Amino acid sequence: MIEFAIGSVFATGPVRSVLVANRGEIARRVFATCRRLGYGTVAVFSDADAAAPHVREADVAVRLPGESSAQTYLRTDLLIGAALAAGADAIHPGYGFLSEKADFAQAVLDAGLRWIGPPPQAIAAMGSKVAAKKMMAAAGVPVLRELSPDDVAEADLPVLIKASAGGGGRGMRVVRDLADLPAQWQAARAEAESAFGDGTVFCEQYIETGRHIEVQILADAHGTVWAVGERECSIQRRHQKVVEEAPSPFVQAMPGLREKLFTAARDAARTIGYVGAGTVEFLVAPDGSFAFLEMNTRLQVEHPVSELTTGLDLVAWQLRVASGERLPAAQEPATHGSAVEVRLYAEDPAKDWQPASGTLHRFSVPGVGYAFETADPSSRSEPLVRLDSGVESGSVVGVHYDPMLAKVIVWAPRRDEAARLLASTLAAAEIHGLVTNRDLLVNVLRHPAFLAGDTDTAFFATHGLDTLAAPLVTPENERLSALAAALAVAAANRRAAPVLAGLPSGWRNLPSQSQRRVLIAGSPGSAGSLGSPGSPGSSGSLGSAGSSEHEIRYRLGRDGLTAEGFDAVALVSAAPDEVVLDIKGLRRTFRIGRYGDAVVVDSASGSVSFTLAPDFVDPADAVAAGSLLAPMPGTVVRLGAAVGDVVAAGQPILWLEAMKMEHQVSAPVAGVVTALPVAAGSQVDVGAVLAVVEEETE
Structure with missing residues (x-):
């Protein structure tokens, strides 16, 4: 067990102002709790983030010159200098960037500032996955057997090569053929060296259909360790989590497993003298046996599901524990209901999930009752929607940082209710300007296997990633949306007309030639292909995949709307921002957003983005x-x-x-x-x- 002196880790005296050494959603999350507790707030920002919401919401913001992470958010000297200049007396690292760097934590303490995180010794102990596994094995925590690449036999396959110093799927390779092992080993080493500055990798048995279960830990400096419920994060793409929930349906169905996991997590925390909020991650086999994967010595991205099922504000407890407070009792708080979280990313499924950048013209999620905060679930009977987002309408998503837009979380008394509400909330969200993984998330949440709790790490392989990422809008409804877009554009043009603006565009007293509008749905692009990161052998189309062209021809006359190719469709009303159509006696509303040549149509059938094709193409633009x-x-x-x-x-x-x-x-x-x-x-x-x-x- 690692010993440390409380006085060397925690400064004395009250905290007055907290600098968050991070950006985006997690900075806003920490600031929200600081405001509720009466702490001052200090933001830091790169030049690329100068207009970001977290900068505006802080009491004081300090510029870090430059745009890349290496120039800004990874500079220990600049971050500590910003805290001292702004009068902050504590630093919260958030997650990512320097949050799990022991030397940064020590530098904060050496500067006389409060560190809102675990002791540097504990961070260092878990910094190497190889060393951490050996330490856990010595403490009696189950681990997977480490394999030497020279000793791997056919019977050991498949195996997983992992980077010792990092995460996020980088430096990770699954090997199913023994002949591929040497090349994959070298590739993983190179990627780990590039990503983390440490090319150390290791090899272990790969469990194809395991469950990724993690236990939220909260420990004080007086020996009390809480296991604050478990989370299941098994649905992953490229070894990165997509959907997270608490509690785990698998753990609930396996008698005695929860307490075994909690005991192992507490033992892991005590072994390294852990203090603060952290997460112990396990891989659980179908028979309920489990092994330690790693410990994240920071707040997790998915911490809101633990907050919503326990009523705890984990950031508040991070601040209290860092001030030397005791946890109030030896018994952890009980959990109530179910919470499900999804990560909404700006990425394009039609282009091999490449990150998307640009202006987020509109971002609106319906029914949000909480933002960056929790509620007591023990006294609730109605579901709630929480939004933790680093962006808002008008935000520019650049190329320098992770393209996660938001975390959308729903709590409900029952798991099926939480999944259903989260799916409908996402489907109704207005997200204009960037393509996202929204359709994938909705399809997963509505899938029978998910609703049944069959969510192991092979979920996408079993059910097909392409199938699950299929657009929510059917071709028929896409064409109706194209008609609505054409009518809205015509209404906008008519409204801007200097004369007879009250008449519908194209209106004729007698039958005449149809109006024509060409709209391109999806993400049209050039020919080419883009391989997935770290996967040179794979490629996805950069061309017309995910796009389709609609030629809309219509007339507006005494008899109303006549649209070629549309049977029993009547126009009820048309405005630049809303079109109402009667389709075979069923009235449907289409909400329209217009941004130059881009038009976004939202309806109960889903959302479609269109580009207006020009009437004439300049040869110079070809x-x-x-x-x-x-x-x-x-x-x-x-x-x-x-x-x-x-x-x-x-x-x-x-x-x-x-x-x-x-x-x-x-x-x-x-x-x-x-x-x-x-x-x-x-x-x-x-x-x-x-x-x-x-x-x-x-």
């Missing part, structure tokens, strides 16, 4: 056939081909770095590279021509 366009702003990291090279379909042409990930841009067809106007280090904007590949002909 792009050469075979052009590969930048899907987002970023930096060209390296080139994989040169002008004149003969390339195969799918062969890497270059790698683009954006949103903390490296994206592979590949040849869409076999051919010859005829143009390559960029070089390593080039900064490119979205839509810039990266290369031109001329297809081979006979």
Whole structure:
């Protein structure tokens, strides 16, 4: 067990002002609790975040010159200097960035500031997954057997290679063929070195259909350790969590498992002298046996589900424990009801889930009763919706940081009620300007296997990621939305007309030629392909995948609306922001958002984004056939081909770095590279021509 002196970790005297060494959603979350408890707040911000909501909401904000994380949020000297300059006497690290860096925690203490987190010794003890597993094994906590790559046999397959120093799926490889092990080992080492500055990796047995269960820990400096319920986070994509919930339906159905997990988590915390809020993560096999994975020595992204099922404000208890307060009793608080959380990301399923950037024109989630706060579940009977978001309408999502927009969480007395309300809330949300993973989340929440609690780590492999990511809007309803968009645009044009603005656009006293509008749904783009981060062999279309074109022809006359290809559709009303249609006797409302040539239509059937096709195309705007366009702003990291090279379909042409990930841009067809106007280090904007590949002909 690691021993430490309380006085060396916790400063004395009251906390008056807290600096959050972070950004976005978690900064706003900590500030919300600080305001409720009467603490002053200090924000830090990069140049890219100058207009971010967390900057405006703090009492004082300090600029960190630069845009990248390395220039700003990862600079210990700048963060401590900001705290001292602003008069803060405590630093909360949030999650990510420096939250699990023992040297940062120690530097904060050495500066005479309060550290709102565990002792540096505890952080260091869990900083290496290899060392942490050995420590846990010695303490009697179950662990998976570590395998040497030289000793792995066919009987051990599949195995998982993991980075010792980091997480988030980076430096992680599943190996199912023994012949692939050496190459995958080296690839994982290289990725870990690049991502974390430490190329140490290890190998262990891979459990295909396990459950990812974690226990929320809260410990004071006087020896009391609480296990604040468990969470299930088994539904993951690329080893990153997508849906989280508390309690776990699997643990609930397995007699005695919860207490075994709680005991192991408490033992893990006591072994390293843990103080504060943290999470012990386990992999649970189908038979209920389990093994320690890692301990996150910080607040977790998914902590709201634990708060909503217990009524605890974990950030408040972080502040209290850091001031030396005792937990009020030796018994943990009971849990009530169920809470489910999803992570809403700006990413494009049609383009191999590449991160999206740009302006979030409108962001509205219906029914939100709580933002960054919890409620006592023991006295509630009605469901509630909580939103923890780092963005708002008008926010610009850049390429420098993680593209998570928000966490949407629902609590209800029953799990099925929570899932149903969360799905309908997401489906009704108005998210204009960026493509997101919303449809995937809704489809997962409504899936029979999810509702039955069958949510192991193979969920996407079992049910098909592409199937689950299918658009909520059917082709028929997409076409109706296109008609509504065309009518709304016409209404806006009519309203702006200098004469006869009261008449419907295109109205004729006698039958005449139809009005015509072409709208492109989805995310139209250039030919090309983009490999998934860390997966050079995979690629997704950068071209027209996910987009479709609708030509709408209609007339408005004495008999009302006549639209070609639409049977029994009558116009009830049309305004620039709302169109009401009667469809075979059923009245439906379409809400319209217009942003230049972009039109977003929201209805009970779902949301569709359109681009208005121009009536005439300027030849100067045409792009050469075979052009590969930048899907987002970023930096060209390296080139994989040169002008004149003969390339195969799918062969890497270059790698683009954006949103903390490296994206592979590949040849869409076999051919010859005829143009390559960029070089390593080039900064490119979205839509810039990266290369031109001329297809081979006979």
